[in-house]
Amino acid sequence: MSEDAAWHFDELHPDAYRMLVEGVPAILYIDRPDQLSTNLYTSPQIESLLGYSVEEWMADPELWKEAIHPDDRDRVLLANEESNRNAERYVDEYRIITKDGRTVWIRDEAAPVRGPDGTLLYWRGVMLDVTERMEVEEKLRWSLDVLRQTLQQRRELARRLQNAQESERQRIAADLHDDPIQAMSAVDMRLQMLAEYPDSVTPEAIAGIESEVRAAIERLRSMLFELRPAALDREGLVPALRVYLERRAKASDWVVEVVDGMTQEPDPDMRALLYRIAQEAVANAAKHAKASRVQVEALSAGDGVTLRVRDDGRGFVPDLDTAPAPGHLGLSTIVERAELAGGWARILSSPGEGTTVECWLPLDVATGDPALGA
Structure with a gap:
């Protein structure tokens, strides 16, 4: 100018x-x-x-x-x-x-x-x-607090999952040692005796060994089924759940029902997690609920799968802060694992009214995260 x-x-x-x-x-x-x-x-x-x-x-x-x-x-x-x-x-x-x-x-x-x-x-x-600025800062502080809490929860979840996995490994090792390995060791000893004393080889002795081997094989199959049933990969989630429920029904004298509303299979990782959640919910019903009837529903819902496990047992007041039993996911960890996978889970129960474990998981990791209960 x-x-x-x-x-x-x-x-x-x-x-x-x-x-x-x-x-x-x-x-x-x-x-x-x-x-x-x-x-x-x-x-x-x-x-x-x-x-x-x-x-x-x-x-x-x-x-x-x-x-x-x-x-x-x-x-x-x-x-x-x-x-x-x-x-x-x-x-x-x-x-x-x-x-x-x-x-x-x-x-x-x-x-x-x-x-x-x-x-x-x-x-x-x-x-x-400066009201607007202060409100933004307050929201930012709140978000940071939530983030810190979430990170702490994730660290705690990782620790609990690691402990559960280690406990599961120990349980499997103990089961293998106490049952199939012991049985096969006994078979080995009997075979050595038969080799040293050929005159003692009789049809009855051979039949006894065969019986022990078949029993050990059956127990190994049962353990493998508990770990990951072949039907889960071969046939899908619902067939695997149906086989699992039928096996549990024989042991628990339950009336069981599997409702199939699936139109699309989730990817293998999500399928395995859904199976584990159902397995844990059913195991909880068997151990604590004193139920006579168990129903499992698997329903396609949007870009994911809704899973519900209902029992008519005695119910309880949900306390998701309770630590899970060694070797088990626990109800609280079911919720955390579902959220970690991009879904949600909730436990609905009250004394005398039975229990429902309900969750939604996406078909794959890249799928969205819908509102709870949608």
């Missing part, structure tokens, strides 16, 4: 000053450096920001103090007194209750204005409405 075209700020007409002050989206003010911060000037924006007219605000020296949120008042007044005493720049953020009862966050900044001799004459300040 050329010097001829330039204008000097200090040559502005008073009306131009007023337009400048009143056009700022903030409250400009001048206060005395006394205990009440007696107001000498307040810009008209106070009415749109706080609901008070300039006349109301300036007529009552106590109004500023009374408008400060009760939870912030002592802190703000103490900071104000200290600023007056030290004649240092004042900066604070606090809540004010507006005339109509709303709560707004204010950033209050004031600078000291001194006379030629250095005496503090007054404070020249500005109040900015």
